[in-house]
Amino acid sequence: MYEERFDKRGFDELRPMEAETGIIPNAKGSARFRIGNTEAIAAVYGPEEVKPKHFEKVDKGIIMCKYDMLPFSVPDRAKPGMDRRDMEISDVITNALNRAIILEEFPRSMITIRVYVTQADAGTRCASLTAASMACADAGLPMRDLVAAVAAGKIGDSICLDLTKEEEDFHEGGATDVPIAFLPSKNEIVLLQLDGKVTKEELKKIVEMGKVGANKIYELEKSVLKGRFLNESKS
Amino acid sequence: MEIKNYEIVTPGMLVSDSGNGGEGTYSEGSNVFSKFLGTVQNYNGRVSVSPMTSIYMPMEGDNVIGRIVEVSTKYWVVDIDAPYYTRLDSRDVNFRAELGELDKYLQLGDLIYARLFRIYANNSADISMRGSNYGKLDSNMISKINISRIPRLIGKEGAMINMIKEMTGCEILVGQNGVVWVNGQDDGKTAALAAVKFIDENHANQNLMESVRGLLENVRRKV
Numbered sequence: 001m002y003e004e005r006f007d008k009r010g011f012d013e014l015r016p017m018e019a020e021t022g023i024i025p026n027a028k029g030s031a032r033f034r035i036g037n038t039e040a041i042a043a044v045y046g047p048e049e050v051k052p053k054h055f056e057k058v059d060k061g062i063i064m065c066k067y068d069m070l071p072f073s074v075p076d077r078a079k080p081g082m083d084r085r086d087m088e089i090s091d092v093i094t095n096a097l098n099r100a101i102i103l104e105e106f107p108r109s110m111i112t113i114r115v116y117v118t119q120a121d122a123g124t125r126c127a128s129l130t131a132a133s134m135a136c137a138d139a140g141l142p143m144r145d146l147v148a149a150v151a152a153g154k155i156g157d158s159i160c161l162d163l164t165k166e167e168e169d170f171h172e173g174g175a176t177d178v179p180i181a182f183l184p185s186k187n188e189i190v191l192l193q194l195d196g197k198v199t200k201e202e203l204k205k206i207v208e209m210g211k212v213g214a215n216k217i218y219e220l221e222k223s224v225l226k227g228r229f230l231n232e233s234k235s
Numbered sequence: 236m237e238i239k240n241y242e243i244v245t246p247g248m249l250v251s252d253s254g255n256g257g258e259g260t261y262s263e264g265s266n267v268f269s270k271f272l273g274t275v276q277n278y279n280g281r282v283s284v285s286p287m288t289s290i291y292m293p294m295e296g297d298n299v300i301g302r303i304v305e306v307s308t309k310y311w312v313v314d315i316d317a318p319y320y321t322r323l324d325s326r327d328v329n330f331r332a333e334l335g336e337l338d339k340y341l342q343l344g345d346l347i348y349a350r351l352f353r354i355y356a357n358n359s360a361d362i363s364m365r366g367s368n369y370g371k372l373d374s375n376m377i378s379k380i381n382i383s384r385i386p387r388l389i390g391k392e393g394a395m396i397n398m399i400k401e402m403t404g405c406e407i408l409v410g411q412n413g414v415v416w417v418n419g420q421d422d423g424k425t426a427a428l429a430a431v432k433f434i435d436e437n438h439a440n441q442n443l444m445e446s447v448r449g450l451l452e453n454v455r456r457k458v
Contacts, residue, residue, distance in 0.1 A: 028288075028290070029288070046318070047290060047318040048318050049318060049319055049320075058357070102261070102270065105292075106292075106318065107357070107358055108318075108319075108357055108358050109318040109319070109358065137245060137246050137271075137272045138272065138288065139288065139290070140271060140272065140286045140287065140288035140289045140290055140381075140383070141290070142246075142259075142270040142271060143246035143247065143270060143271075144246065144247060144261070144268070144270075145246055145247025145268075146245060146246055146247055183247065184247075185247045185248065185249070185268070186247065221245070222245045222248075225245050225272050226243045226245065226272075229243055229287055229439050230243070
């Protein structure tokens with residue numbers, strides 16, 4: 001049984017978050033998002049000519065996303081470069097952003113997004129997606145909505161929000177991890193993965209809980225994106 | 236629903252529910268949402284959003300500053316800071332160009348001031364240097380500014396740019412693709428570029444004119 005969380009949080013409570021935009025001067029847009037001990041940095045370049053040429057689409061632009069865990073981000077050294085897990089996460093981030101960014105405005109061009117995880121403590125794909133969407137908004141890309149992503153799940157018998165690595169590895173009763181990404185103002189799900197075992201009713205509860213958490217992240221994203229310009233006008 | 240003028244909005248935010256959306260918005264039914272991170276303008280109920288940072292997409296008739304990146308036998312290839320390179324044909328220049336030795340006139344890395352005169356369906360564009368106000372730019376000193384901040388750099392009826400020109404004694408040329416070219420004395424050029432950078436960073440500032448004047452006076456005293 002899992003009655004109290006390891007870090008004494010409530011079951012529907014997020015870890016402390018912080019975010020910031022415009023951190024990489026050479027990129028068109030950039031953002032850093034941190035939730036608990038998980039931190040991701042995203043940079044957006046482009047739109048530019050499509051390389052390799054055969055990926056080009058005549059009626060809309062494409063997104064090239066690269067997710068990478070830096071060697072020092074995990075206790076055991078992560079091998080630099082893309083492995084199979086990185087490629088899968090790059091794909092799910094691309095799919096989620098395909099829905100969020102209005103690509104029809106850039107026919108035959110490519111937007112490059114690079115996401116680096118500098119610290120990993122579970123929920124890296126959600127943090128990466130949140131950071132990437134903030135970087136896209138910072139770059140001035142036309143978007144339907146920002147993406148807010150959070151992991152929810154089941155540990156033992158209790159449903160929890162925003163799992164840590166310690167909780168993901170919980171053995172008694174097993175742990176289920178469900179990363180979810182929303183377009184909050186559209187009420188659309190753009191990413192839903194499941195690793196573990198849950199019933200239908202539990203999954204519905206998990207998605208509901210994820211939605212509440214994602215809305216909190218969405219509020220933070222909005223205030224950070226706006227805040228950069230509010231501060232500039234004061235100084 | 237009423238939204239205030241000059242309020243900052245983020246992508247996906249509802250800006251109007253009466254279905255009258257202008258530039259920078261998209262609508263679903265009668266709801267109008269913002270496309271960009273930007274500020275709202277409301278003209279008699281027509282709501283538009285102008286982005287804080289924007290990406291240059293070529294438009295026909297734009298006057299741009301570009302750099303030669305390739306010399307072919309019949310044309311030059313020019314980088315104008317857009318997603319695609321553009322082509323400058325040897326017939327579209329304001330001097331007589333002999334085919335086959337085009338690098339006599341414009342070499343790799345030269346800066347030119349030209350006009351975009353044709354956009355193709357595949358996003359590529361042709362530029363032209365016909366006309367007396369276009370041509371090769373001598374100095375190689377350029378700076379880049381986000382195109383949504385060009386109005387701040389120009390100022391009301393050119394007030395800002397004229398002030399910078401006067402105080403630094405430089406020639407300044409602003410391309411609609413966000414490239415700013417300066418020419419003049421060395422210290423003047425440095426000061427002008429510093430002013431351009433300052434405007435790019437502090438574009439949301441209220442008394443921008445005064446702070447730029449202060450900056451230029453300060454720089455001048457040091458040089």
